[in-house]
Amino acid sequence: MTTETAGKYLFPEGFLWGAATAAYQIEGSSMADGAGASIWDRFSHTPGNMKDGDTGDVACDHYKRWREDIQLMKRLNLQAYRFSVSWSRVMPEGRGAINPKGIDFYDRLVDGLLEQGIEPLCTLYHWDLPAALDDRGGWLNPDIADWFADYGQVLFEKFKGRVKTWGTINEPWVIVDGGYLHGALAPGHRSAFEAMIAGHNVLRAHGAAVKRFRQVGEGKIGIVLNIEPKYPASDKPEDEAARRRAEAQMNRWFLDPLMGRGYPEELKDVYGEAYREFPQEDFDLIAQPTDWMGLNWYTRAVPENAPDAWPTRSRPVKQVQHAHTETGWEVNPPALTDTLVWLHEQTGGKLPLMVTENGSAWYDPPHAIDGRIHDPMRVEYLKNHLKALHDAIGKGVDVRGYMAWSLLDNLEWSLGYSKRFGITHVNFQTQERTIKDSGLLYAEVIKTHGGVL
Numbered sequence: 001m002t003t004e005t006a007g008k009y010l011f012p013e014g015f016l017w018g019a020a021t022a023a024y025q026i027e028g029s030s031m032a033d034g035a036g037a038s039i040w041d042r043f044s045h046t047p048g049n050m051k052d053g054d055t056g057d058v059a060c061d062h063y064k065r066w067r068e069d070i071q072l073m074k075r076l077n078l079q080a081y082r083f084s085v086s087w088s089r090v091m092p093e094g095r096g097a098i099n100p101k102g103i104d105f106y107d108r109l110v111d112g113l114l115e116q117g118i119e120p121l122c123t124l125y126h127w128d129l130p131a132a133l134d135d136r137g138g139w140l141n142p143d144i145a146d147w148f149a150d151y152g153q154v155l156f157e158k159f160k161g162r163v164k165t166w167g168t169i170n171e172p173w174v175i176v177d178g179g180y181l182h183g184a185l186a187p188g189h190r191s192a193f194e195a196m197i198a199g200h201n202v203l204r205a206h207g208a209a210v211k212r213f214r215q216v217g218e219g220k221i222g223i224v225l226n227i228e229p230k231y232p233a234s235d236k237p238e239d240e241a242a243r244r245r246a247e248a249q250m251n252r253w254f255l256d257p258l259m260g261r262g263y264p265e266e267l268k269d270v271y272g273e274a275y276r277e278f279p280q281e282d283f284d285l286i287a288q289p290t291d292w293m294g295l296n297w298y299t300r301a302v303p304e305n306a307p308d309a310w311p312t313r314s315r316p317v318k319q320v321q322h323a324h325t326e327t328g329w330e331v332n333p334p335a336l337t338d339t340l341v342w343l344h345e346q347t348g349g350k351l352p353l354m355v356t357e358n359g360s361a362w363y364d365p366p367h368a369i370d371g372r373i374h375d376p377m378r379v380e381y382l383k384n385h386l387k388a389l390h391d392a393i394g395k396g397v398d399v400r401g402y403m404a405w406s407l408l409d410n411l412e413w414s415l416g417y418s419k420r421f422g423i424t425h426v427n428f429q430t431q432e433r434t435i436k437d438s439g440l441l442y443a444e445v446i447k448t449h450g451g452v453l
């Protein structure tokens with residue numbers, strides 16, 4: 001904070017401050033106590049898929065250290081904690097039998113959070129599909145909508161009155177683009193034909209879970225989308241056309257059907273013969289009204305026309321004038337403001353939003369030095385993106401909260417443990433946690449409602 005900005009970035013009363021994680025990225029013990037395998041157990045144990053051969057077998061050992069991690073959340077002044085449930089820990093086959101020790105883990109976690117005055121925000125699905133369901137076609141099998149709603153019902157009933165804010169699915173685009181189009185993520189398929197089908201079933205499953213929640217649940221339910229705003233590389237018509245294709249394939253593929261608009265026109269151009277039409281009843285199910293929408297936001301892209309680039313025929317142009325994180329993402333806080341204003345407009349200005357993930361990967365040492373982890377780049381990223389978020393609120397966007405990605409350094413999927421997003425450092429040799437300077441700042445931001453910015 002500088003004197004001229006003192007108090008300029010105060011956030012609205014009731015704004016919810018938290019941090020986010022996901023089951024497979026932090027829990028470890030993924031097959032313990034009767035849990036079933038997920039597609040990430042299979043994918044991470046398949047040679048060649050994971051950087052350095054890393055797996056989620058241990059991760060941050062959160063399955064055993066969850067009490068210690070709740071104490072960590074208290075030290076960070078967190079008001080909320082966004083976590084995901086491992087479907088196959090709760091239902092080893094994905095359908096039918098419930099694993100009592102699996103659901104007990106989440107029961108204890110939720111009660112532990114509530115005892116500490118930390119609000120649990122629960123994501124039903126953050127990419128770790130039960131392997132047994134993948135054997136039945138997984139997201140390619142239309143039956144998955146009912147399997148997912150049945151799974152959701154188990155949790156809605158178990159945590160009724162304790163979990164009040166639910167997310168159905170984390171980042172449909174990454175599930176499909178990574179898992180079915182490019183094959184970089186589990187289950188590692190590469191087919192535009194499959195991508196269209198899987199994407200549609202992910203949306204149908206979301207709708208089925210919302211419908212089931214209205215029957216048996218209590219609280220608020222929504223979906224979590226990753227949106228990466230696209231800015232044309234030039235004012236040439238072919239670059240604007242490329243921008244529109246990239247925006248349709250990433251940002252509108254799932255948003256438009258959720259808003260009752262069906263798939264964006266450009267998707268036919270992007271997927272060609274792989275594009276599919278689907279019955280109206282599916283779109284009615286998908287566009288079930290929800291109570292809130294999560295935005296996961298990291299960066300923007302500046303696409304140019306690229307006829308050889310599959311499938312959008314667009315390629316991002318590196319913006320060398322700006323800093324880039326360890327994942328190669330441009331740092332551009334004003335683009336977060338733009339995205340929130342855009343999303344507010346795209347959702348008709350009636351749907352409360354929450355930034356459910358925002359953060360940055362930078363090099364951190366493998367262990368603390370003098371008990372500290374100095375991470376000035378992450379401190380700057382956090383400060384400037386919270387200011388950008390505040391600017392969006394000032395423009396009338398209804399944003400109810402911010403969940404820092406991530407509470408802990410964790411398994412960054414096929415990049416393994418090489419990319420550290422945590423506001424808390426994890427020494428993966430000893431499992432020692434050390435709050436980084438960015439975490440210390442965040443604790444102050446929460447304590448002062450942004451006044452320290």
Ligand SMILES: OC[C@H]1NNC[C@@H](O)[C@@H]1O
Nearest residue numbers: 022171296357405412421
């Ligand atoms: O890449 C950083 C994060 N992005 N959203 C989904 C999370 O699981 C990732 O770790």
